[in-house]
Each structure stands twice: as structure tokens, then as C-alpha cells.
Amino acid sequence: MKTPPDESQIVRWLDGEMTASERSAFEAMLTQDPELRAEIDSLSRLGETLRKNLPVERELPHADFFNSQIQVRISQEEMQSAREESRASLRQSWFSGFRLPWVLAAASAVVALVAVTFRPTEDERASFVISSYAPNPSVQARTFHSDEANATVLMLEGLTALPPDRKIVGHQVFRSETDQEVATTTLFSETGDVLLVLAKGAENRPQVIPRSPRS
Amino acid sequence: MKMWTSSVLSLLGLMLGTGLSYSQAPSFSVSPSMVAPATDGKVWGGLIYASNGEVGGMDKKLLPSGLQDLSQRLAKVFSFAHFELLGHHNQDVFRQYESWVVPSRDLFLKVDSKGPAEGGGVNLHLQFWQEQQVLVKTDAMLRVDSPLFIGGPKWKDGQLIFVLMLTRQEK
Secondary structure (H helix, E strand, O other): OOOOOOHHHHHHHHOOOOOHHHHHHHHHHHHHOHHHHHHHHHHHHHHHHHHHHOOOOOOOOOHHHHHHHHHHHHHHHHHHHHHHHHHHHHHHHHHHHOOOHHHHHHHHHHHHHHHHHOOOOOHHHOOEEEEEEOOOOOOEEEEEEEOOOOEEEEEEEOOOOEOOOOOOOEOEEOEEEEEOOOOEEEEEOOOOOEEEEEEEOHHHOEEEEEOOOOO | OHHHHHHHHHHHHHHHHHHHHHHHOOOOOOOHHHOOOOEEEEEEEEEEEEEOOOOOOOOHHHOOHHHOOHHHHHHHHOOOOEEEEEEEEEEEEEOOOOEEEOOEOOEEEEEEEEEEOOOOOEEEEEEEEEOOEEEEEEEEEEOEOOOEEEEEEEEOOEEEEEEEEEEEEOO
């Protein structure tokens, strides 16, 4: 009774990953099993057809943003690793210091004091910007935290100024309703009047439509 | 080559599996209007006009409790003497889909929640739009009562500033 090959053997043979002896044994099996041969031929043809008809390479949409996000993630992971190494090193040096009894006593006093007086700093309670990307290359996004203002700042430099005669209309929006089916968001005033409707236009760009004038 | 072959096999399996599960799916539907959307918090967004000339000022009743001193705080960052609140928007941050903060149709913000952050706050993906042009895309972690000031375009003799603050976080 012959043992049929499992899927991994077929894949390894198709991918040319078998050793010479494995390949010989497998191909001997193929000559004795026309059904298996036919199945593998069929699979090879299907793969070839898909390879010819499906694009192997596609242009990545927003590739520059994608790249910047990858760089940010790499930096974050590097910073995290560095922090962990630093903590480990700090712990090691502290434990070596504890060999001395007087250091232990002093440290205990400090720990007790810190436990009583410790409060989170402003920074630990503050919002922060992880990454920013301005699609317009002439615009630079700069972020910082202002201790004086107790605020996180995202400064956009290089933006085109709005014309001075442009009328900027503000609204007082108190709630919104989103209809997922038609991808619109309706914005309401405090009294429940419709102020604006936001809909998605071409290329998923938002389009804000003001309230229709009352008839 | 191996990846390609594996992909072909996976694709076939996926097609078969999808067809099977689709044919076995129970036929029922839930009206979205019957279910209140889950939220990760609430934000306040304001559009400010900063200028050294005469401006309309700010009605503190329209500011969230954590931003009653907004003018003074803005003055620490932006070199202007006066600040006018042009528009503001209180908005839930939806968990499952995008939220829009639109104090003005000229400058507004798209907010996508990435979920609660460790140690408090909400991770957000923000897009700052000027009409149909996105000015900046940013990932930020907002904590309650800790505002984000976005320095926007110059206008007249001053500058437009967008302020976003998380006013409430869902537990």
C-alpha cells in the first residue's frame, strides 16, 4: 500500500526545496501515480495563470506616509529597547550598591520620603503627539509641549495664508448623528437645528454642506 | 516561490472557506439606529482667531471647564494679544468609526479612535482638514483636560488655531 504525499511535500517539490534523494523518491512516486501527477500539473497551471493575471507589484497608496509611519514605529521600538536596557543597567547598579548596609539604610529613607511626597508630574498627565505627516512637502509639522501653557502644540509652518477677505464662519455644534449607510454626519446646534452636513465626496474627501436656507 | 505556492493554496482555501461560512450565516439584521454607538470618550474642538488687533473675545460659558483660561494659555504659545472663539464643537469619539469635529466648515478635524492608552487617555489618529485638503495627519495620545493646540494658517493680521481637548474618557 502506497502512502499519498502530504501537502507540504507537494509544496516543497514545487518550490524546489527537496534534497536530491527526496526529489528522486517523490518523482518516482509521481511516475507511479497518474492522479497525483495530474493534480500537481493542474496546481502548477493554476499558479501560472494567477501569476500572469494578478499584478505582483502594486503601487502603495500614500507610500511616503507609510514609510514615515514605519520609521516612527522603528524609532519607538528602538527608544523602548534603550529604555529597558537603561532600566536593567540601573537596577543592576542599585543592587550592587545595596551590598553596603549604610547605602541600604539611606535608600530606605529616600524611598519612604518619595512614597509620601511623590505626585505625577505634569508631563505624565499630558497629551502628546506620536507622529505627524504633512502631505504638502512645503509644510512642516513641529510638535512640542509647552509647560507654561500646559498644552501640547502641533505647529504647522509653511501653510498658505487664507485671503484676508475670506469669510470664516464658525458654528456652535453640540451633537452629531452619523449615518454609516450613506456616510454622512449631520451636525446639530444646542437647540437641535441642523447646522451642517458632512458627506464624503470624490476620493473620500469630506464635503461640508451648510444647512439649506429655510423656505 | 514557496510563498507564492502557499499563497495559491491559501487563496483556494479562503475562497472555499468564505463561500462555506457565507452560505451558513444566519439571516438576520440589526438596524444601526437601534444601537447606540460605542464611544471611547468625548472631545471639545474650538477654532480660534488669534490677532493683535480687536477681536470678538471668548465667552467662557462656551469653553469646557478645563479650558476656562484658554486665552492666557494660548498667549503662552502664540505671540498674539487677543483670541476669539469663532466656533466650537462637542463630539463623542466613536469607537467603531470616524468622528468629525467641525467648528467651522473651513477648518475641521477627522478623529479615529485607536482605543484607550495605557495609563489613561485615548490614542487617536487625527486629520486636520482645510475644506477638501488635508493639512496634516497625526497620531496623538490625548489625556483628559490636556489640550492640543494646532497652529493653522495665517488669516487677516493673525492666525487660525484649532484647539482639541479630551473632556471625558469612557471607563
